Amino acid sequence: MSTIPVINIKNITKMYTMGDTEVHALAGVSLHINKNEYVAIMGPSGSGKSTLMNILGCLDTPTSGLYEFNSVNVSEMNDNELAKIRNKEIGFVFQTFNLLARSDALHNVELPLIYGGYSSRDRKERAHEALRRVGLEDRMHHKPNELSGGQRQRVAIARALVTHPSIILADEPTGNLDTKTGEEIMGLFEELHSEGNTIILVTHEEYIAEHADRIIRVRDGNVEKDEQVRNRKRLNDNAGVLV
Amino acid sequence: MRAFSYNIAFYLAELREGLSIAFHAIRANKMRSILTTLGIVIGIVSVTLMGTAIEGLNRAFNESVGKLGADVLFVQKFPWQGDEDWATLRNRPDIRFEHARAVERNATLASNITTVAGARQPIRYGNKIVESIVVVGTDDEFDDTQNLSLALGRFMSAAEAGGGRPVTVLGSQIAENLFPSENPLGKTVKIGNYSYRVIGVIDKQGNLLGMESLDNRAYVPINRFFREFKSFRGGMDIWVKVADRTQVEDAKEELRGILRKARHLAPKAKDNFAINQQEIIVQLFNAIGGVVAGVGLFITGLSLFVGGIGIMNIMFVSVTERTKEIGIRKAIGAPRRTILMQFLMESAALCLLGGILGIAIAFPLSLIIDTVLPTAMPLSVVVIAILISIVVGIVSGFLPAYRASRLDPVDALRYE
Numbered sequence: 001m002s003t004i005p006v007i008n009i010k011n012i013t014k015m016y017t018m019g020d021t022e023v024h025a026l027a028g029v030s031l032h033i034n035k036n037e038y039v040a041i042m043g044p045s046g047s048g049k050s051t052l053m054n055i056l057g058c059l060d061t062p063t064s065g066l067y068e069f070n071s072v073n074v075s076e077m078n079d080n081e082l083a084k085i086r087n088k089e090i091g092f093v094f095q096t097f098n099l100l101a102r103s104d105a106l107h108n109v110e111l112p113l114i115y116g117g118y119s120s121r122d123r124k125e126r127a128h129e130a131l132r133r134v135g136l137e138d139r140m141h142h143k144p145n146e147l148s149g150g151q152r153q154r155v156a157i158a159r160a161l162v163t164h165p166s167i168i169l170a171d172e173p174t175g176n177l178d179t180k181t182g183e184e185i186m187g188l189f190e191e192l193h194s195e196g197n198t199i200i201l202v203t204h205e206e207y208i209a210e211h212a213d214r215i216i217r218v219r220d221g222n223v224e225k226d227e228q229v230r231n232r233k234r235l236n237d238n239a240g241v242l243v
Numbered sequence: 244m245r246a247f248s249y250n251i252a253f254y255l256a257e258l259r260e261g262l263s264i265a266f267h268a269i270r271a272n273k274m275r276s277i278l279t280t281l282g283i284v285i286g287i288v289s290v291t292l293m294g295t296a297i298e299g300l301n302r303a304f305n306e307s308v309g310k311l312g313a314d315v316l317f318v319q320k321f322p323w324q325g326d327e328d329w330a331t332l333r334n335r336p337d338i339r340f341e342h343a344r345a346v347e348r349n350a351t352l353a354s355n356i357t358t359v360a361g362a363r364q365p366i367r368y369g370n371k372i373v374e375s376i377v378v379v380g381t382d383d384e385f386d387d388t389q390n391l392s393l394a395l396g397r398f399m400s401a402a403e404a405g406g407g408r409p410v411t412v413l414g415s416q417i418a419e420n421l422f423p424s425e426n427p428l429g430k431t432v433k434i435g436n437y438s439y440r441v442i443g444v445i446d447k448q449g450n451l452l453g454m455e456s457l458d459n460r461a462y463v464p465i466n467r468f469f470r471e472f473k474s475f476r477g478g479m480d481i482w483v484k485v486a487d488r489t490q491v492e493d494a495k496e497e498l499r500g501i502l503r504k505a506r507h508l509a510p511k512a513k514d515n516f517a518i519n520q521q522e523i524i525v526q527l528f529n530a531i532g533g534v535v536a537g538v539g540l541f542i543t544g545l546s547l548f549v550g551g552i553g554i555m556n557i558m559f560v561s562v563t564e565r566t567k568e569i570g571i572r573k574a575i576g577a578p579r580r581t582i583l584m585q586f587l588m589e590s591a592a593l594c595l596l597g598g599i600l601g602i603a604i605a606f607p608l609s610l611i612i613d614t615v616l617p618t619a620m621p622l623s624v625v626v627i628a629i630l631i632s633i634v635v636g637i638v639s640g641f642l643p644a645y646r647a648s649r650l651d652p653v654d655a656l657r658y659e
Binding site for chain 2: 084099
């Protein structure tokens, strides 16, 4: 193999104990994701898809198995080391946006940089740039409740982009948006992908997953299917700039 | 160097973020913050007032005991402090003129030596009467030993003292009571059954240890005193003012030697007299005062403790309410320490607010205390109160903050 994968997991398992019973959320999953891939992870609820996403996002650690992120073994890292990886290498986009309600867009985008230890000037500069990138330069000082759903998700995407992470991990990013706004957001992801970003999209909607190059289908804690998308859905290239 | 400045910048950014979060959180829950802070306010008010009162008590004491003079040694029959048996003390021979004369002859380190004896008597002028004053028999050196200043007239002269002339110097309170609208100088008053001519009035002096008014005294020559008010066998005190303050201990030793000789004590016999000094009272007071202060501060400290529990309680609520926010912050890379700091700062800020409010309330109250005890809230109490409130905030915020910092990001994000 010529390129080193961004994500390399081998035989990952995750077990939960619920009362007396043990639940195998993941029963030995292995996969690679390379730089600048656009991958969708699909699966019905209870398939282990969320658990996989949490582990990929370094929010959780596997019960057993190996997880290498950029060739670094993260499967046995402690909380603070994982926090550092999340801060520097992973950009999260959530279904419910997860913005801080009392802070304006600019501060929300700055937040990862604060935890990353950037100087105030660098933070402002980068946050401005990220907000410009998602087309919200004129909404910087609005609080989340003064923004539409689509705009909120754009702020969240700007927050994910601002540290120039190795991967962007989007969990049902269009789940709380109407179809049209959802399409716009998908267009934005496409642009980010074409600019060289690695994107992992978690969804249960087939038509959303079809935006990706590759779909990994998860069922009962196993990878059921891992295939390239032949007829990739392409949106208008300008979609990302539309508001 | 680069890494160092990078770290400083990082901590500063983190600190500013923490402060702004704390500020927003307190403002967002105004009512709750005020009610929670009330416990701290009450705690700080009671602790600062207690501190102020103790300070006032100390000052009042020092001012009062200062009237005795740090450089005056009191040769008396009984010690001011000690655990000697009362029966043995009672059988000690009195202090007499001959002892005073021996001191006068031999003391090299003394600047003034005076003999003092006292008795309670009524004093009369015309139809005015003061039932119970302290008549002090003494000599012409007394005013120098005590640094008395006179409002009117003069103190008794050596001739008057030696000759036992019927002259008296009045305390300011007696003069006020007997001569509300007259000049007392030259007037004749009756002390007990005997007539005395007023030759001076002493400036207002105040109380000695809050008990006996120094202004309710009349001074007469000691010879006459023993003739008219008290049998000689009552004995007297010898007050010795030391010339050089740094030689008080040496003077005490010298005095002891002179007295032992004058009282014919065998080399191994115990002293049968006491040389008292202000320091004994100071030590006694410090021992008692320390206990009083400790108990007082402990009891008022309890209210602060209760306030701290209130803060802890509300911080637990705050952490639970903001579980989702904690999840978001953790997801985007906030380490545990940052979350911990954030909540510690919030509770510290809450308590600091309480501390400042508490001082703002306690200050005017301390002015009321000032009317009884000579005190103003000392800056040290203010500073300590502020520090204590911050410490209370950090201590009571620690458990909730620690819990927040340990939250699992996945669970926290899922929390609604």
